[in-house]
Amino acid sequence: MIKCGIIGCGVISPTHLAGYKSIADADPVFFCDLIPARAEKLASQVSGGRCFTDYRQMLNDPELSAVSVCTDHASHGEIVAAAISAGKHVICEKVSGRTAEDLELMLKSAAEHPEVVASGIFQHRFNPGNIALKNLIASGLLGKLLTVNLNFACLRTNAYYENDPWRGTVAGEGGGVLINQAIHFLDQLRFLFGDVRRVAALSGNLTHQGVIEVEDTVAFTAEFTGGLMVTVNATNSAFAKWRSALTICAARAQLEFIDEKLTYLDAADSDAAAIRNALECNADPAEVHGKTYYGTGHTAQLADFIDAIKDKRMPQVTLADAANSAAFVHAVYESCATGSWVELRHF
Ligand SMILES: NC(=O)c1ccc[n+]([C@@H]2O[C@H](COP(=O)([O-])OP(=O)(O)OC[C@H]3O[C@@H](n4cnc5c(N)ncnc54)[C@H](O)[C@@H]3O)[C@@H](O)[C@H]2O)c1
Structure with a gap:
């Protein structure tokens, strides 16, 4: 069972939680947000949910294997790089790094840790x-x-x-x-x-x-x-x-x-x-979690991410591909x- 976490528990985060909950090998129990009530709301939907306000503290937990980064664009570079350096598999929303420097930061970290599965969400x-x-x-x-x-x-x-x-x-x-x-x-x-x-x-x-x-x-x-x-x-x-x-x-x-x-x-x-x-x-039409225009792809992409971790292979959308x-x-x-x-x- 792969213990998963979500950093950033705002609008898109329930779509990630619903995706992980539908994947047999994923156990989403770690939740982090600067606003405690947002993490607590997601944690209340699983058994054994744990809440954090400091993502670095959450990344230090040896039980955590994989994280979704669902924060605002300005923090993508720093959080993705920190997760990879901590040895956690990571999938970041889109990636929407604001600048080339943000992208370089996360890709440098990924290059230094080839054992980590790193991906960006492009669910369509x-x-x-x-x-x-x-x-x-x-x-x-x-x-x-x-x-x-x-x-x-x-x-x-x-x-x-x-x-x-x-x-x-x-x-x-x-x-x-x-x-x-x-x-x-x-x-x-x-x-x-x-x-x-x-x-x-x-x-x-x-x-x-x-x-x-x-x-x-x-x-x-x-x-x-x-x-x-x-x-x-x-x-x-x-x-x-x-x-x-x-x-x-x-x-x-x-x-x-x-x-x-x-x-x-x-x-x-x-x-x-x-x-x-x-x-x-x-x-068969898959279930939509979240707004209709998010589509159904999040669950399929998160399943590929989890399979990539289990099979020790590259995900279908690599971090470099998403960065491009x-x-x-x-x-x-x-x-x-x-x-x-x-x-x-x-x-
Ligand atoms: N793939 C899609 O279809 C889709 C749809 C919506 C949003 N998104 C993407 O998801 C990301 C989040 O968007 P949103 O609409 O959910 O934003 P949001 O503002 O609703 O949520 C972001 C959350 O991150 C938290 N946060 C910010 N910095 C943090 C930090 N350092 N540590 C912990 N928590 C932190 C905020 O408190 C907030 O609750 C963005 O990159 C956005 O582009 C993707």
Whole structure:
């Protein structure tokens, strides 16, 4: 049985707890938050739960094997690095390290402790629809990939930002819609289409002036390795609660997806049948823990994390892979600031 802990017992933490509780080999009993009541609330949902306010004290406990880091972005680098140095397996939300230095800190620690399993949560990679689309692309059936457009819209109100002081600040969140919400779709693009070579971007604060220091809207162009041309729009000032639209234009087919469901397909009849077949998902719908748009992937990813610990193997999403999605975000921000194309750094 692998004893697990959660550092940061706020909004996303119940999704981690529900995931661990559904995994036979995981025993989530360690909970840490600066606000004691938050850790106590989670601890009351398991037998033998233990609470901490100092994560270093929790990491010193020899019974603890693995931790989820679910804190605000500013603390990811320091806490992930400390967990790895303490010999604890670690999975960090997204990763959303605000700066390259944050990412370097955690990756240095991981390189010094190769026996530790280190991962970042990008749960949508575990959605059956995303996996089917990735396999379809890899099969070559679509022909040469030409252009991709990703359009993401959601709504984050002033109250959302005002309720938690770290949100909407450069020091606490490190950015706005891109680093917090749209990062999932940047990761999806990397998952589906591979590495990014360079980006050119612009951003603005269109509806949250006086409330946040960061952007609520971004538009950018990216060139992927291999020449694929990608455009992305993302805003959290929209009427829509949460909506992504993905258009793929390839030499043999054009496809459109809304929230990962195929809504348009144009291809030769024989190809169309094969494409629809490849995208057919017969998986039983899994239970959603938390907000609907979190999806069902957390439990699948946490199960992979626990299996990786047991089998002494790499997790499906390595820490370096997750850090590369954060580096994609950082490159877009650098381009917004400089007005120039920015080449991506790959960890
Ligand atoms: N994967 C997803 O779909 C998803 C969804 C929501 C949030 N997130 C990510 O999860 C992370 C947390 O977001 P949230 O919305 O739960 O934030 P939150 O503010 O609700 O919770 C963060 C908690 O961390 C605690 N904390 C901060 N520093 C700490 C420290 N040093 N030691 C112990 N506790 C500490 C805070 O007191 C707070 O309770 C962020 O990285 C966010 O981007 C991911």
